[in-house]
Amino acid sequence: MDIYILLLSHGNLAKEMYQTAELILGNIENAGYVTLPSGTDLTNYKNEIISKVKEHDKVLILTDLFGGSPFMITSQVFGQKETAEKMEIVTGMNLPMVLEVVSQVQNGNTENIEDVAKIAGQNGIINLRKKLGELGG
Secondary structure (H helix, E strand, O other): OOEEEEEEOOEOHHHHHHHHHHHHHOOOOOEEEEOEOOOOOHHHHHHHHHHHHHOOOEEEEEEOOOOOHHHHHHHHHHOOHHHHOOEEEEEOOOHHHHHHHHHHHHOOOOOOHHHHHHHHHHHOOOOHHHHHHHOOO
């Protein structure tokens, strides 16, 4: 199944996440981003998301913030019959999440990819002092 990872955020964060993932992983063929700079026409933004969703069998959308504009607009797209079945949305996008999801999809591991995103995002948050304490440091 063709799974596409779409990164969405306020400003250019999604683009920067994508470019950083490419820096670390090399060429990425199964992912993209849509930026939302200040002053963007939200109808055009929504139409760009719809277009990306319709191009693929399944789309995992990672957004930066639950309740933010990228999330709210994507939720509207999710509410449309012709796109809802093709989409999964996970919020709280961070670099560990993006790297793990892209890696898994590139390796053909697509089962429960939205759960992979959530777990990788959570596991990527580490307090060094506490981690060192766990290691006996």
